[in-house]
Structure formats: structure tokens, C-alpha cells
Amino acid sequence: MLKILVVCGNGLGSSFLMEMNIKKVIKEIGAEVEVEHSDLTSAKGYHADIIVGTKDITSQLSGYAKELIELNNILDLEDMREKVVKALEKFEN
Amino acid sequence: MFLNQMLSKNHIQVNVEAKDWENAIDLGGEILLNEKLIELTYIEAVKKMKKENGPYIVIAPGIALSHARPENGVNKTSMSLIQLKNPVEFGHEENDPVKLVFTLATTDNKSHLDSLRQLMGVMTESSDMDILFTTKDVDKIVEVINKHS
Incomplete structure (x- = not known):
């Protein structure tokens, strides 16, 4: 199962x-x-498929997951849905 | 712990004057500091993390969640809310300026989770958020908090 x-x-x-x-x-x-969910430091050893975080966090985690999802507004569910769907598509097949 | 236990009436202030983001974090933290719920080191840790990691504590437009870690000086799981008279810039590209500062302090990684769930209930109801952003009456905010607790 994919890990976010x-x-x-x-x-x-x-x-x-x-x-x-x-x-x-x-x-x-x-x-x-x-x-x-985790903090920044432990995220690096987690081997997640997708990492979700605010911009300033994901910028420090490039290379630690196949897909990174950057969020600006954690209350914006539509934006979140769009980005999650797009990221999951990368794992199909 | 329920949201209204963590964020009690005496932890809520409206129309607060802050001159910049550091001052806003100080003012929100001082509410908890004055009751010895946190130590001064906690407030310093929040500011340090903001400087090192960026303005990620601005979680949504106009809303900052000021928080550090239990080991930074938390005596009791608690929360405060200040509504700023004049919004301040935290340096966030999309969510500035900030008008509401929630200060969250937690002694461990579990005791605050129910309250955060309830806080999310508040945050996803726009009519309730309108009250938090605009009212000059603390009791109106208390009503909202109680409704979700």
C-alpha cells in the first residue's frame, strides 16, 4: 500500500x-x-511514497519521496484533492 | 481534552495590537506564560523555528498556529487565541497578513489531538471563522468554541 x-x-x-x-x-x-504524520527530521528516514507539507518543508525534503505535495492553505480541501489525485496518478500501473 | 478546556475564555483576546510577527507570537504566548502553562523558552523556540524553517506556522489565509515541541518548555497542554487589531506580515507568500494567532502548547503528542480535531471543526465552518476574524466580543468567540467542543 502507498504511504503518504x-x-x-x-x-x-x-x-x-x-x-x-x-x-x-x-x-x-x-x-x-x-x-x-511526522516532524521534519524523522520524515527523512521514513521512506514514504508521497510527502505532503507546506512549501518551506517540502523544499527541504526533495529526494526523500517519489512525489512531493506542496500545500499553502491546509484548510483548502479542493486544492488538496486536486494535488493528491495528481500525485496518485503517478503511481498507477 | 476538549477544545474549550484548552482554549478557555481567559485565553482569548480580541483587538490586540501587535507591531510585527515576533510581537504577535510573544503576545499569544504570554497569555499561557502568565499562567505558567508554558515557559519563556517555548515562545523563543517558536520564533527560532519560524526563522529557521520559514513561515509554515501560517497554516491558512490570515491564520497562524504558533507552536513548538513539548520539550521546549510546556507545563500543561493549553491553547490561546489572539485576534489582532491590525494584521501583521509573517513573510508567507499566500497567507499573509495574519489576523488570528492560535498558540498551541502540548505536553505530549496525544493529549491535544481531540482539541485539534475540534479546532478543525471551527476552522472549516466559514460563518464561525468570520466571527473569530471580526468580533470585538470575546463571548462571541467563546460561544463558537463551546459549540465545537
Whole structure:
């Protein structure tokens, strides 16, 4: 199963809020993926397929996952859905 | 822990004057510091992380979630909210300027999760967010918080 990791600087606040919304989106689109959250440092050893974070976080994680999803507004579910769908397409086949 | 236990009425201030983002983080943190719920080191840690990692604490347009880690000096899981009189720039490309600063302090990685879930309930209801952004009456915010707790 694909692993999505939601990351923030300390892994306790924003990443949890993002994880909640990402799970909502995943449920809506019916994708079978695992979603977890972590801080920036532990994200590097996590081997996630997709990393989700705000811009300043993902810029420090390029190369640590096949796909990076950058979010500006963690409350914008439509933007999130669009980006998640696009990232998941890369894993088809 | 429910949201209204963490973010009680005495932890909410409206029409707060902050001169810049650091001042805004200080003012939000001081509410918890004054009750010894956090140490000064916690506020310093938030500012340090913002300087090192960028303005990621601005999680949505106009909203900052000021937080660091339990080991940075948290005595009790708690939250404060300040609504700024004049929005301040945090240096975020899309979400500036910030008008609401939530300061979140947690002693571990679990005790605040129910409250955050409830906070997300508040944040995804635009009529409630309008109240948080605009009211000059703390009781109106307390009503919103209670509704979601």
C-alpha cells in the first residue's frame, strides 16, 4: 500500500491538521493509502511514497519521496484533492 | 481534552495590537506564560523555528498556529487565541497578513489531538471563522468554541 507522510516542522500541530484533511480527501476519492504524520527530521528516514507539507518543508525534503505535495492553505480541501489525485496518478500501473 | 478546556475564555483576546510577527507570537504566548502553562523558552523556540524553517506556522489565509515541541518548555497542554487589531506580515507568500494567532502548547503528542480535531471543526465552518476574524466580543468567540467542543 502507498504511504503518504504529512510533515511539519515539529510534527505536532499543523501536520496533524493536514493529516486530518488529507484523510478526508483520501476517503472521498476512495484511494487505498496509508496516511501518517511526522516532524521534519524523522520524515527523512521514513521512506514514504508521497510527502505532503507546506512549501518551506517540502523544499527541504526533495529526494526523500517519489512525489512531493506542496500545500499553502491546509484548510483548502479542493486544492488538496486536486494535488493528491495528481500525485496518485503517478503511481498507477 | 476538549477544545474549550484548552482554549478557555481567559485565553482569548480580541483587538490586540501587535507591531510585527515576533510581537504577535510573544503576545499569544504570554497569555499561557502568565499562567505558567508554558515557559519563556517555548515562545523563543517558536520564533527560532519560524526563522529557521520559514513561515509554515501560517497554516491558512490570515491564520497562524504558533507552536513548538513539548520539550521546549510546556507545563500543561493549553491553547490561546489572539485576534489582532491590525494584521501583521509573517513573510508567507499566500497567507499573509495574519489576523488570528492560535498558540498551541502540548505536553505530549496525544493529549491535544481531540482539541485539534475540534479546532478543525471551527476552522472549516466559514460563518464561525468570520466571527473569530471580526468580533470585538470575546463571548462571541467563546460561544463558537463551546459549540465545537
